[in-house]
Amino acid sequence: MKITKAVITAAGPDQTHLPLQTIVSSTGEAKSMLALLLDDAFSSGIESVAIVIAPGMEDDYSSAVESHLDQVTFIVQSAPDGFAHAVFCANDFVGQERFLLLLGDHIYLNPTGPSCVSQLLGAAERTEGALSAVQPTHESQLPYYGTIGGKRVSGSDAFIEISIALEKPTPTVAEQELIIPGLRSGKYLCYFGMHIITPSIMEQVKMDLSQTEKLPLTLSLNAIAQSERYLAVQIQGHRYNLGEPYGLLRANLGMALAGPDRDEVMTSIIELIGLTK
Amino acid sequence: MLLNLITSQDAAIRDQSLAEVCSHFDARTLLDECDQLDHFRRTSGNLYDRVRALFFLYSIHRFHLPKKLTADQTGAIPFHGHEGLLARRFEEAIDTFLATQKADGPSDAISSSLAAAYHQLAFQTLANQVRKSVRTVRGNQWMFRMGHPQDQPLRIRPELLKTDNNLFPILRERTPVRMDLTHSAWSDIFFLGMDFPEGARVINVSVNLAVHGRDDVPTPPVEAYLRIIDRPVIRLTSIDLQASAEIDSLAEVFDFAKDYLGLLKAAVIASGIVPPGIEGSGQSLADLLEQIAGPGKGFEIVSSVNDIPKGSRLAVSTNLLAALISACMRATGQTASLTGELTEPERRLVLARAVLGEWIGGSGGGWQDSGGVWPGIKMIEGEIAGETDPEYGISRGRLMPKHHVFGEDEIPSSARQALEDSLILVHGGMASNVGPILEMVTEKYLLRASAEWQGRQEALQLIDQILTALKAGDMKTLGALTTENFRGPLQTIIPWATNHFTEMLIQRAQEEFGEDFWGFWMLGGMSGGGMGFIVAPERKEEALHRMKEIMLVTKRELENALPFAMDPVVYDFSLNPHGTFGDLLKKNDALLPPTYYQLAVPQLLRAEPDALSSTDRAELHQFAIASKTQPKFSSSVQNLFHSLIPESQTTDPSGSSLSDLLTEHGFDREQHEQIRKDLQSGRIGLAQNRLSPSTSIEDVEPRDVTNYTQNEPSAELVALGEQALAAGEVAVVTLAAGAGSRWTQGAGVCKALHPFSKFEGRHRTFIETHLAKSRRRGSEAGTTVPHIFTTSYLTHRPTEHFLAHQNHYHYPGPLHLSPGRSVGLRMIPTERDLRFAWEEMPQQTLDEQQQKVRDSLRTALIGWARNTGQAEDYTDNLPLQCLHPVGHFFELPNLLLNGTLRTLLQERPNLSTLMLHNIDTLGADLDPGLLGHHLNSKSGLTFEVITRRLEDRGGGLARVNGHPRLLEGLAMSREEDEFKLSFYNSMTTWIDLNQFLALFELNRQDILQNDQTKIAQAIRKVASRLPTYITLKDVKKRWGHGQEDVFPVTQFEKLWSDLSMLPDIESHFLVVPRLRGQQLKDPAQLDSWLRDGSAEYVNRLCQWD
Structure with missing residues (x-):
């Protein structure tokens, strides 16, 4: 079934201002990061988007979404109660439909093919149930990501049936529980920051939130992996986490090097290298 | 076939x-x-x-x-x-x-x-x-891939970073030790568990411990502490070993033998904080620590085993390693919970890491040794490797065993109480090396020797019976079964599992408690250290006191014969229901053990006040408050003064100082100073022991020897020998003055008194064995044979006392001790000699990790020699350990000097032949045929040699510049020269007394007149014609609770076999059967010696009292 709704979370105390940053897209236009995300979502077939924001940020976000204002709904998370709670704030918006979940502080870029969002949505059309975008990630990055374990779906190498999902696992646990055949040693499939969320996941989140506050979403996703078929798909492309040190710079460079001004940007970089030690 | x-x-x-x-x-x-x-x-x-x-x-x-x-x-x-x-x-x-x-x-x-x-x-x-x-093993692999600080995926838990009044909280891990009710005949050796998983079964009990009479109540004896510090270093402290170091480079983390902190370093590595993959990467430790704990931060890790003595057979060190690893893993988020018990998968992971840590540290334990990580009583069993295991297709079993913790429904609390009420847990005081035993077990298992294989099957049946008795709380049966296990399968497989000390203790416990002594229980790989005595519960209190007394008395009787590391102790113990357990000490409770501050506070006090960080000040403040308010810190300030001004030990247990001993034993200061001068100037040294490279060293020719390996001496020669024996013309001289360095690795006990093996149901000493041979030959000849044991400063008093205690083994003939008349003072070796021995001489390369440890140790020892003063006197030990015998050449001349020969000549005027042999040449006896050959040849000295085997190193019979003589290994110009030689020196020598005296320009009358000055001059003259060898020997220094260090020291010696080079006494060489001439140098040889017929051969020569 086609997915038409998306939710973008941008209410975390550390990420509130990140989606508002202006960066130059690969086509050379200066845009807010949020606008770029929305461009990607709408051009991939999404029809309406809810953005979960912190209180008092409506005006800033309204101007940042630029031309997409009509298709966007703002949902305020009244207190910083964690990622899972932020997602659950959009429960009424999504109703009983599967929807696309994106992170407001991430930019996704695939310079050589279909966008990351359209890859995930395309995959979602071929499957039912929950689906998460994943990417092979070196074990040194494990402290930053949710990571999955499971087995490849026979006949389709891109899909993995998830048996376990852990938030920021240690390499020891990863080696014991999360090894997936076909990856290079020391690499694991970590979440890419894009998910197709089902109503059953929202039910699980609701149940989990009734027991504990401030949950990472991975906990509920892991519970779903135990109770129903939950798939992951390997996405071609890069994600840029603006929250990391130099995250915005990297995202900018990634965009610029993927666009028509690549040579100019590279020349600038080399000049800069020459001027510094 | x-x-x-x-x-x-x-x-x-x-x-x-x-x-x-x-x-x-x-x-x-x-x-x-x-x-x-x-x-x-x-x-x-x-x-x-x-x-x-x-x-x-x-x-x-x-x-x-x-x-x-x-x-x-x-x-x-x-x-x-x-x-x-x-x-x-x-x-x-x-x-x-x-x-x-x-x-x-x-x-x-x-x-x-x-x-x-x-x-x-x-x-x-x-x-x-x-x-x-x-x-x-999954969970270990990533650590071998990680080679750069930025790849470090571990992060410190935030709880440990929150300070309170500038003090970081302390994570404390407390771990019990383990004792095994049975290990089913050492089935916990990794090799066995991996080849025969069905037979790898152990009942393993986690216990808290207290030294009876010293500590109040049993507690988990193993403690590991971890906290964050505000310096980018790893600070390691071992409270028991009184060692502390701040490590600021990766290379130092991997330098295991530099100090006493190897175990802590192994834990830091095996827990993944400094993963093994980063060794040799050239990266910065500070960068790595920053990645884990944040900028400018580091770790402090402290270990304590509550002064539990080494060699307890309770796997203290493995459980300490596991506790340290567990604390490090908790701190870096590798366990679900920072505190409390571990989950089963986490325990298994700690086990995997402990195995890794033992490998990294170059040591090795059994797979049950981390048992303290688990709670209570458990069955640990081997597991068959499945398809997904890395071992699959390679070995039948998995590396890691499975643990079944018995619940209350299986072993009720009444049974657990019964165990606590009946078992007397002790440390006998012996610290033996169990390594050779584990090798023997592996070898015998793989060879399936029938008796041993049968023993293994019996042990496997016994474990089920032991478990049944345990479940029933029937300690009487359990005691009978553990005794049966010890007497039956264990000793069938390894006779050396027991020793004379253990046998005496069992016998005395039986005598003391009669029917109420229910059994003996061997802990770990062998007896003598950790052991158990099971008694009726109503006599337990009494037994706690009496067993200590019995052990102490028995130790006193045997301490010169067997290597004891300490006085025996009795433990109080209780079962531990938690396994390893973590808690977080915060605010006022954020304190390390009181003894930690004895090490740390003096350093802080010595520092400039301005140099103290806010954390250092907070630490001092915390300690000051604790000293006033906490009872366990009540004597801390007093003890601090002891730490600041330590006392040194300058006297022997007997009260003699080094200078007393030197005076008493005829130390020649002048000669000593000359040797020091020559050492320092390089005139003498290991390299200078060698003959000049132009010396021709070749194998002897057939005509140079008489070979009795295939044919025995003729009937005429036998008759000639018998005649001499019957006429009282022969005496035996056994060389027993040496310290037997290889036998006890420098422990300084008398090898001659060591009850090394059982003959006819009883442990016999070397002395008793030699006397039994002389008794037999004397008896056959219708006479008695005089037997002399040469002694030295180290062996004389113990031997004299021991023989008196044994009533001279009821030896019928004259039995004399010939005390030494010279002694040397050991010196710190020169760097030149250490490097020559370790770098220029061919060395046995060790296994990869062990080699790293040895290299690091040797570097440290060279540093020690340099800093302590090369060729300076070695005095930093018990006085007796600072002296050395000056070589076995002097032992026969001492007979002349000390009046023993005079006494002999008075007793036996016909005496004309002496048979001299080493204490460890057990097959040497007064064989009439060989004696007859010697008499017939009219030689002054007839040396016995044997065909060489690979292990026979240290010289041999050679043609040196065309002349046959015995040549010491020390004097070989090239290492390969020794490999040209077919015959090895057995040291056994038949001596024509008159010719020997003539060599010294003496005669029988001079001896009878006992002209000391003349005799002394004569000896000095001959001695000066013999080479002086500089040698390196290992000496043990004991400290703490059963801890031992081994240091190389320099000494000099003159050797008996060099007499064969003198032209003015005729030497002759006999090739004798190997069983007669071989020497027993190392306890690790005992098992082969028993199996290859050597023991049987010796027994045939003996007539026991």
Whole structure:
């Protein structure tokens, strides 16, 4: 079934201002990061988007979404109660439909093919149930990501049936529980920051939130992996986490090097290298 | 045929005894079998098949083939093969030896070399496999991939970073130790568990401990502490070893032997904080710590085992390693919970890391040793490798065993209480090396010797019975079963599991408690250290006191004969229901053990006040408050003064100071200073011991020796010898003045008094054995034989006292001790000599990790020598350990000087021949045929030599510049010269007394008149004609609770066999059978000695009292 709704979370105390940053897209236009995300979502077939924001940020976000204002709904998370709670704030918006979940502080870029969002949505059309975008990630990055374990779906190498999902696992646990055949040693499939969320996941989140506050979403996703078929798909492309040190710079460079001004940007970089030690 | 024993699927064929099958083969068949086995072990894809073939080959060459070789047994050992062995290039060594065997024919010498090579290759193959498995255990692999600080995925838990009044909280891990009710005949050796998982079964109990009379209540004895510090270093402190270090480089983390902190370093590595993959990367430790804990932050890790003595057989060090690893893993988020008990998967992970840590640290424990991590009583069993295991297809079993913790429904609390009420847990005080025993067990298991294999099956039956008794709380039956286990299967497999001390304790416990003594329980690999005595519960309190007294008295009787590391102790214990357990000490409770501050506070006090950080000040403040308010800190300030101004030990246990002893034993200060001067100037030293390179050293020619290995002396010679014996013309001199360094690794006990082996149901000392041989020869000749034991400053009093206590073993003839008349003072070695010994001389390369540890230790020892003062007097030990005997040349001249020969001549005016031999030449006796040969030859000295085997190192019979003589290994110009020689010196010498005295320009009258000045001058004159050798010896320094360090020290000596170079006394050389001439130098040789017929041979020579 086609997915038409998306939710973008941008209410975390550390990420509130990140989606508002202006960066130059690969086509050379200066845009807010949020606008770029929305461009990607709408051009991939999404029809309406809810953005979960912190209180008092409506005006800033309204101007940042630029031309997409009509298709966007703002949902305020009244207190910083964690990622899972932020997602659950959009429960009424999504109703009983599967929807696309994106992170407001991430930019996704695939310079050589279909966008990351359209890859995930395309995959979602071929499957039912929950689906998460994943990417092979070196074990040194494990402290930053949710990571999955499971087995490849026979006949389709891109899909993995998830048996376990852990938030920021240690390499020891990863080696014991999360090894997936076909990856290079020391690499694991970590979440890419894009998910197709089902109503059953929202039910699980609701149940989990009734027991504990401030949950990472991975906990509920892991519970779903135990109770129903939950798939992951390997996405071609890069994600840029603006929250990391130099995250915005990297995202900018990634965009610029993927666009028509690549040579100019590279020349600038080399000049800069020459001027510094 | 023999291949069948390895490859057959039928257990009845596979479990046949190799010895039994080989006994039917002749030499040719055995050699053919060896060819097939060698081909098989090179081509088989199955690891354990290969290892078994290697052990078969070893056994055939060591035990079976030499007996069947009827031709002339002399043969050369190619030096190139020996070099291969030293460098651990075993395949190359085997090829070299096989090529020699093919070219020259089989020989005893080449078989001994092949046996050594196959044996070492077998153990190397097994060790490699265990290590490979350790690396490939999931959860360990990532640590070998991580090579850069930025790749470090571990992060410190935020709870540990929150300070309170500038103090970081302290994570404390408390871990019990483990005792095993039975290990089913050492089935916890990794190799056994991996090859025979069905037979690997252990009942393992986690216990809290207290030293009875010292501590209040039993607590988990092992403690590890971890906290964050505000310096980018790793600070390690071992409270028990009184050692602390701040490590600021990665290289130092991997330098295990630099200090006493190797175990803590191994934990830091095995827990992944400094993963093994980063070794040698050249990266910065500060960067790595920043990645884990944040900028400018580091760790402090502190260990304590509550002064539990070493050698307790309770796996204290492995459980400490596990506790440290557990704390490090909790701190870095590798466990679900920062505090409390661990989950089962986490315990298994700690076990995997502890195994890894032991490998990294170059030590090794059994797979049950981390049992303290688990709670209560558990069955630990081997597990068959499944398809997903890395071991699958390589070994039958998995590296990691499975643990079943018994619940209350299986072992009720009443049964647990019964165990606590009946068991007296002790440390007998002996600190023995259990390593050789574990090797013996592995070897015997793989060879399936019938008695031993049967013993293993019995042990496996006993474990079920022990478990049944335990579940029923029937301690009387349990005691009977553990005793049966000790007396039956354990000693069938390894007779050396017991010793004279243990046997005396069991006997005395039986005498003391009669029917109420329910049994003996051997803890760990061997007895003498940690042991258990099971008594009726109503007598437990009494037994706690009495067993301590009994052990102490028994130790006093035997302490000069057996290596004790400390006085015995009795433990109080209780079962631990938690296993390893973590808690977080915060605010006012954020304190380390009081003894930690004895180490740390003096350093802070010595620092400039301005240099103290806010954390340092907070630490001092915390300590000051604790000293006033906390009872366990009440004596801290007093103790602090002891730490600031330590006392030193300057007297012996007897109260004698070093200078007293030097005076008493005739120390020659003038000679000593000359030797020091010569050492410092480089005139003498290890390199200068050698003859000039132009010296021709060749093997002797057949005409240089008389060979009695194939033919015995003629009836006429036998009659001549018998006649001399009957006429009272012969006496025996046993050299017993040496310290037996190799026997006790420098522990300074009397080897002569060591009850080394059982004969006819009782442990016998070397002295008793030698007397039994003289008793028999005397009895056969219708007379008694005078027997003299030479002694020294180290051995005289203990030997005299011991013999008196034993009523001289009721020896019927004259029995004299000949005390030494000279002594040397050990010196700190020169760096030049240490480097010569360790870097220029061919060295046995060790296994990879052990080699790293040894290299690091040697670097530290060279530093010690340099800093302490090269060629300075060695005085930092017990005074007796600072002295040294000056070589066995002097032992016979001492007879002249100290009046012993005079007494002998007075008692036996006909005395004309002495047979001199080493204390460890157990086969030497007054053989009438050899005596007859000596008398008939009219030689002044008749030296006995034996055909050389690979292990016979240190010289031999050579033609030196064309003249046959005995040549010491120290004097060989080139290492390879020794390998040209066919014969090894047994040291046994027949001495024509008159000719010997004439060499000294003395006669019998001079001796009878006892002209001391004349005799002393005569000895000095002859001594000056003999070379002085500089040697390095290992000396043990004991400290703390059973801790021992080994230091190299320099000493000098003059050696007996150099008399064969003097032209003015005629020397003659006899080749005698190996069983007569071989020496027992190392306890690790005992098992082969028992198995190859040597013990039986000696027993036949003896007439026991």
